[in-house]
Amino acid sequence: MKIDSKTVQDVAHLARLEFEAEGEQKIINDMNRMLGFVEKLNELNTDGIEPLIYMTEETNHLREDVVHPPLSHKEVLQNAPKHDSDYFKVPKVVEKK
Amino acid sequence: MSTTSIYDTYEAVIGLEVHTQLLTKTKAYSNDEAAYGAMPNTLVSPVTLGLPGTLPLANKTVIEFAIRLGLATHCTIRERNEYARKNYFYADLPKGYQITQDKTPICTNGYIDIKLSETETKRIGIHRIHMEEDAGKSMHDVDLTDTLVDLNRAGVPLLEIVTEPDLRSADEAYKYLTEVRRLVRYLDICDGNMEEGSLRCDANISVRKKGAPQFGRKVEVKNMNSISNVKRAIEHEIIRQIDILEAGGSIDTETRSFDAPSGTTFSLRSKEAANDYRYFPEPDLLPVIVTEKEIARVKSTLPPLPDELVKKYTQELQLSIYDASVLTDAKEIALYFEDVLKHTSNAKAAANWVMGPVKSWLNENAMHISQLSFGGKRLAELIALVDSGKVSFSVASQKIFPQMVQHPEWTANEIAERDNLIQESNNDTLLVVVKEVVAKYPEKVAEYRGGKVGLLGMFMGEVMKASKGKADPKVTTELLKKELEQN
Numbered sequence: 029m030k031i032d033s034k035t036v037q038d039v040a041h042l043a044r045l046e047f048e049a050e051g052e053q054k055i056i057n058d059m060n061r062m063l064g065f066v067e068k069l070n071e072l073n074t075d076g077i078e079p080l081i082y083m084t085e086e087t088n089h090l091r092e093d094v095v096h097p098p099l100s101h102k103e104v105l106q107n108a109p110k111h112d113s114d115y116f117k118v119p120k121v122v123e124k125k
Numbered sequence: 126m127s128t129t130s131i132y133d134t135y136e137a138v139i140g141l142e143v144h145t146q147l148l149t150k151t152k153a154y155s156n157d158e159a160a161y162g163a164m165p166n167t168l169v170s171p172v173t174l175g176l177p178g179t180l181p182l183a184n185k186t187v188i189e190f191a192i193r194l195g196l197a198t199h200c201t202i203r204e205r206n207e208y209a210r211k212n213y214f215y216a217d218l219p220k221g222y223q224i225t226q227d228k229t230p231i232c233t234n235g236y237i238d239i240k241l242s243e244t245e246t247k248r249i250g251i252h253r254i255h256m257e258e259d260a261g262k263s264m265h266d267v268d269l270t271d272t273l274v275d276l277n278r279a280g281v282p283l284l285e286i287v288t289e290p291d292l293r294s295a296d297e298a299y300k301y302l303t304e305v306r307r308l309v310r311y312l313d314i315c316d317g318n319m320e321e322g323s324l325r326c327d328a329n330i331s332v333r334k335k336g337a338p339q340f341g342r343k344v345e346v347k348n349m350n351s352i353s354n355v356k357r358a359i360e361h362e363i364i365r366q367i368d369i370l371e372a373g374g375s376i377d378t379e380t381r382s383f384d385a386p387s388g389t390t391f392s393l394r395s396k397e398a399a400n401d402y403r404y405f406p407e408p409d410l411l412p413v414i415v416t417e418k419e420i421a422r423v424k425s426t427l428p429p430l431p432d433e434l435v436k437k438y439t440q441e442l443q444l445s446i447y448d449a450s451v452l453t454d455a456k457e458i459a460l461y462f463e464d465v466l467k468h469t470s471n472a473k474a475a476a477n478w479v480m481g482p483v484k485s486w487l488n489e490n491a492m493h494i495s496q497l498s499f500g501g502k503r504l505a506e507l508i509a510l511v512d513s514g515k516v517s518f519s520v521a522s523q524k525i526f527p528q529m530v531q532h533p534e535w536t537a538n539e540i541a542e543r544d545n546l547i548q549e550s551n552n553d554t555l556l557v558v559v560k561e562v563v564a565k566y567p568e569k570v571a572e573y574r575g576g577k578v579g580l581l582g583m584f585m586g587e588v589m590k591a592s593k594g595k596a597d598p599k600v601t602t603e604l605l606k607k608e609l610e611q612n
Contacts, residue, residue, distance in 0.1 A: 042214075082412070084411070099171065
């Protein structure tokens with residue numbers, strides 16, 4: 029796989045990242061280097077081998093349905109860039125046509 | 126002149142996605158409370174906020190509820206369950222991804238039967254049921270400049286139930302949803318309240334010419350907050366799509382929102398060029414193995430389900446389909462009826478009592494069956510009292526039942542005796558009264574004997590009056606006839 033300008037723009041949009049136009053070529057090069065690095069793995073034949081997802085064989089790590097105290101209302105809101113006394117405030121994204 | 130409407134040459138193909146909010150005490154992957162109606166942003170933990178370094182931990186009860194629903198909808202329950210991340214940016218989803226199940230839904234391949242008419246049922250396939258978490262709540266219309274976000278709901282557990290595209294009309298969708306709501310209420314896993322959003326429905330709708338081999342292009346409709354709005358939205362959407370096709374246009378694959386006041390749908394501008402959720406396995410949650418033993422244990426805790434009860438009532442107890450569906454409409458009524466059945470063999474009388482005096486009392490007093498002060502045993506005693514002929518049904522329902530409600534410690538028998546309501550079926554005493562009445566009206570007796578048998582009613586009335594309503598009507602009729610017809 030080769031990273032081009034369009035891929036970088038798409039990924040940037042999905043990640044909500046912005047960058048200066050002149051930085052784009054550098055990002056393309058970086059991402060291609062990263063892909064090239066992991067490309068090495070393709071040399072191995074992994075047919076029929078289940079992907080490794082978990083670093084342990086353990087299963088059923090579950091919790092009883094018991095309520096613990098939440099954060100205080102003040103703590104919940106304190107890191108938000110914008111809030112009122114009750115709610116987080118974010119830019120409007122849905123408009124009725 | 127009547128011609129076939131152009132609309133009749135099309136058929137709709139509908140699949141529903143229902144989200145049920147579970148009645149657990151805590152959230153799906155964190156131990157802050159899952160409750161509706163609290164002050165905004167007061168039920169929020171660091172996990173819910175998606176703070177760096179926090180880790181989710183799955184709620185045992187969610188898995189149990191999923192198994193319950195899977196068993197009740199005849200699904201295959203998956204042994205090895207994994208979680209997945211569905212990535213998207215939205216302000217009410219603090220982590221930037223929703224923890225859900227992608228390739229390993231816990232339940233697959235089941236069905237729910239819906240009743241199309243008294244005699245016709247239709248089987249709606251359940252494609253999958255999977256566990257996931259709710260997002261927070263965004264309010265777009267309250268503040269002038271900003272969207273307000275409340276994260277109390279973020280992380281609340283959901284089961285998403287996805288049907289096969291088996292529904293063919295708005296009416297079928299309505300019936301399916303009614304059945305789903307009844308089922309989750311029976312199972313005690315969701316309160317089924319669409320207005321409060323604990324049951325939500327998205328509809329995938331397409332139309333095609335009848336007999337066409339392929340499905341048409343589908344449109345997803347959201348934001349229908351009642352079962353009847355789902356019906357209205359589907360009705361509108363079917364017409365809209367047919368109109369476009371008939372005008373030579375084509376259907377856009379898109380998401381539309383239902384506008385309840387106008388009964389129409391409008392296009393939601395797509396949030397992203399292409400929805401690219403980039404699903405991948407959630408590494409923070411370990412797989413959950415559901416054993417056969419666990420499934421058997423959950424199965425043993427299931428309450429009787431409506432379709433099983435209907436079968437039992439109509440086949441074993443010989444009740445009508447109408448009676449059976451009224452009795453099973455709400456779980457609490459059905460369980461009460463079951464309790465009465467434990468103490469009486471007169472199922473028909475028990476059904477009449479529950480659907481008659483009990484339900485009217487509940488309605489008149491705006492009460493819930495759980496507030497009825499006495500259980501099935503007491504009601505069965507009252508039924509036995511009527512069956513023994515000691516009191517009539519009307520005395521039982523009008524004079525004894527209201528007192529039992531007030532004084533649950535009194536039995537039907539005690540009330541009947543104390544208030545002197547036991548009807549006279551002792552033939553000797555009654556015969557005296559009958560003879561007196563017959564002796565009192567010699568002319569009427571002659572008329573009766575001359576063929577005016579309708580006068581029997583008048584004699585009955587007189588006997589009733591003389592016995593202050595306590596005469597057993599059946600015995601009285603017999604004695605009267607005998608008395609009048611001799612000589």
